[in-house]
Amino acid sequence: MGPGSVAGRPLALRGAPVTPFLTAEIARRCAARRAAGLPVIGMHFGQPSDGPGAASLAAVRRSLDGPDPGYWESRPLRARLARHYRERYGVTIAEERILLTAGASAGLVGVFATAFAPGDRVAIVCPGYPAYRSALRAMHLIPEELRVEAAAGYHLDAGRLAACNPAPQGLLLASPANPTGTVTGSPALQALLSVCRERSIRFISDEIYHGLGYAADEHSALEYDDDVFVVGSFSKFFRMPGWRLGWLIVPQGIASTVHDCLINLFLTPPTPTQHAALAALEAPGEFLPSIERYARNRARLLSGLRALGVTAHEPDGAFYVYADFSRYTRDSLRFCLRAVDETGVGMAPGVDFDPQGGASFVRLCFAIGEEAVNAALDRLAGWLPGYRDD
Ligand SMILES: Cc1ncc(COP(=O)(O)O)c(C=O)c1O
Numbered sequence: 001m002g003p004g005s006v007a008g009r010p011l012a013l014r015g016a017p018v019t020p021f022l023t024a025e026i027a028r029r030c031a032a033r034r035a036a037g038l039p040v041i042g043m044h045f046g047q048p049s050d051g052p053g054a055a056s057l058a059a060v061r062r063s064l065d066g067p068d069p070g071y072w073e074s075r076p077l078r079a080r081l082a083r084h085y086r087e088r089y090g091v092t093i094a095e096e097r098i099l100l101t102a103g104a105s106a107g108l109v110g111v112f113a114t115a116f117a118p119g120d121r122v123a124i125v126c127p128g129y130p131a132y133r134s135a136l137r138a139m140h141l142i143p144e145e146l147r148v149e150a151a152a153g154y155h156l157d158a159g160r161l162a163a164c165n166p167a168p169q170g171l172l173l174a175s176p177a178n179p180t181g182t183v184t185g186s187p188a189l190q191a192l193l194s195v196c197r198e199r200s201i202r203f204i205s206d207e208i209y210h211g212l213g214y215a216a217d218e219h220s221a222l223e224y225d226d227d228v229f230v231v232g233s234f235s236k237f238f239r240m241p242g243w244r245l246g247w248l249i250v251p252q253g254i255a256s257t258v259h260d261c262l263i264n265l266f267l268t269p270p271t272p273t274q275h276a277a278l279a280a281l282e283a284p285g286e287f288l289p290s291i292e293r294y295a296r297n298r299a300r301l302l303s304g305l306r307a308l309g310v311t312a313h314e315p316d317g318a319f320y321v322y323a324d325f326s327r328y329t330r331d332s333l334r335f336c337l338r339a340v341d342e343t344g345v346g347m348a349p350g351v352d353f354d355p356q357g358g359a360s361f362v363r364l365c366f367a368i369g370e371e372a373v374n375a376a377l378d379r380l381a382g383w384l385p386g387y388r389d390d
Pocket residue numbers: 046102103104105106129174177178206208232233234235241245246
């Protein structure tokens with residue numbers, strides 16, 4: 001009897017179908033090129049190339065000499081996050097409402113599992129983060145995709161949510177958004193929250209790209225409504241994607257239920273990372289040079305792509321440019337696979353974010369070095385004129 005079979009019969013997979021994360025194949029090819037000593041410029045995954053700050057690394061090193069607490073949730077870190085919300089957004093959040101999670105990804109699963117029943121519909125925007133769709137389906141929920149348009153700055157209009165019939169049970173919205181970088185400013189956020197209240201829609205605010213705004217009107221949903229779920233992460237601003245730590249802020253009164261769920265599903269988040277995260281919150285200045293560089297990279301990438309005849313939407317925040325490469329391709333997956341193989345530039349195909357409309361779109365992450373951005377543009381400039389889909 002081999003793997004995947006029971007008594008010789010094929011093992012039926014009865015879970016909800018999850019679409020592959022196509023960018024993972026680009027990552028695999030980048031890794032293979034690196035292993036073969038070939039040059040790579042990785043702009044496919046949303047991860048800062050710098051790695052954690054010095055204060056975080058020092059804190060982890062110090063912690064290694066102390067006792068190992070085993071499974072652990074840092075109270076000082078939760079208290080420090082509560083202070084962060086007070087100072088940054090002017091909101092008072094009881095420490096018990098802040099739960100530490102193994103990345104925002106685990107936090108989202110915790111919300112999906114506790115706030116919704118199988119078959120509930122959760123509205124998300126398209127183009128949007130691909131794992132939303134798959135994670136919702138895996139939890140037996142139904143993603144209800146609301147299309148947002150470049151011409152409208154990829155904004156979700158509250159009227160659109162009000163017109164959904166019947167009302168979905170939830171709305172999951174990232175601001176700044178992935179892949180578009182769109183920031184839902186204060187009036188728009190308040191309008192969405194008011195529709196959610198009127199129609200009993202649970203609002204899940206994904207704020208993992210906060211701090212990465214380019215003169216944007218960045219607000220936490222908690223400033224306007226205490227009865228929301230907020231998802232945060234140390235992966236982006238704090239540059240620790242592989243360290244797997246995020247947090248959840250949950251409505252008053254349900255924290256212990258969500259916590260019970262998280263403990264059952266994941267136990268506790270990684271211990272060393274919790275030390276690193278506390279140190280990072282105490283040293284925000286360490287991250288500012290990266291943010292200034294991202295702003296320069298953003299400008300350089302936008303102008304470089306436009307010079308190549310690519311229409312690139314200006315992101316308000318995050319560190320992505322979502323660009324329309326229709327002058328060159330109608331098959332963004334094939335285009336990105338060939339780009340990595342032929343130029344070493346890793347990019348994410350638009351079909352990951354928008355399976356129907358993303359065939360001529362590509363997402364490029366600019367949380368990399370300035371020289372790398374210039375080198376990527378040079379390589380694309382040399383390669384694009386000869387590129388054909390067939
Ligand atoms: C919008 C959005 N939400 C959540 C996540 C997951 O982040 P984490 O690394 O904290 O699990 C990502 C990752 O790129 C993302 O883009």
